Amino acid sequence: VGRSGVLPEGEYTLRVEPQLLDPAAAVSPLPGTAVTTVRFPQPPELISPVAESRVSVEQPVFSWTPVNGAQGDLFEYDLLIARVLPQQTPLQAIEANRLVTGQRPISLTGRTSFSYTPDLPPLEEGATYAWQVRVRETNQRIPVADDGESEIHTFTYGTPEEQGEA
Numbered sequence: 001v002g003r004s005g006v007l008p009e010g011e012y013t014l015r016v017e018p019q020l021l022d023p024a025a026a027v028s029p030l031p032g033t034a035v036t037t038v039r040f041p042q043p044p045e046l047i048s049p050v051a052e053s054r055v056s057v058e059q060p061v062f063s064w065t066p067v068n069g070a071q072g073d074l075f076e077y078d079l080l081i082a083r084v085l086p087q088q089t090p091l092q093a094i095e096a097n098r099l100v101t102g103q104r105p106i107s108l109t110g111r112t113s114f115s116y117t118p119d120l121p122p123l124e125e126g127a128t129y130a131w132q133v134r135v136r137e138t139n140q141r142i143p144v145a146d147d148g149e150s151e152i153h154t155f156t157y158g159t160p161e162e163q164g165e166a
Helices: 090-096
Strands: 010-016 032-038 046-048 053-055 061-064 075-083 106-109 113-115 128-137 153-157
Touching (some): 061 075, 075 090
Antiparallel strands (some): 010 032, 075 106, 128 153
C-alpha cells in the first residue's frame, strides 16, 4: 500500500476491537470481523481481427471489450499494431518494432474500436501483424489487472491469392 495507496489484489480480513476510554460507557467492547476481497478490473479482451486470421479489407476495424470499473470511471485505451518480422514472436514485435501507426500507439478515451484509416501507412500484403490493447484509468486511481495489457493477437494482411499459393 505504501507509495501507491492501493491494496494489492487478494482477500482481506478486517478486525475491529473497540478501546473503551470511559469504563462507565454503555458500549459493548465486542470485536467485529469482516472479510473483503480486492479485485482489479480485468484488461480488455480482443475481438477483431480474430487471432491468427487473414484480413483482406484495406481499412480493418480493431475492436475489444470495455474494461468494467466503478460507475464514473473512464478508461483510456492504447492500440498497438506492429509488424512481426521473421523469427520474432508477437510479444517481441510489440515490444521492439516500430508501430505501424508511428512512434506512439493510438490512444482512445472511452472507445473500444478503431478503424484503420487511409491516412495511416498501408498494411503490407502478406505481412503478419501483432496487435494489443493497453488500458489505464484516466485519473490513474484504479489499477487494472495484468498491468492493463490485453493478450496479443496476430493477423496476416492480404487475400490468399495475393500470398503466392503454389
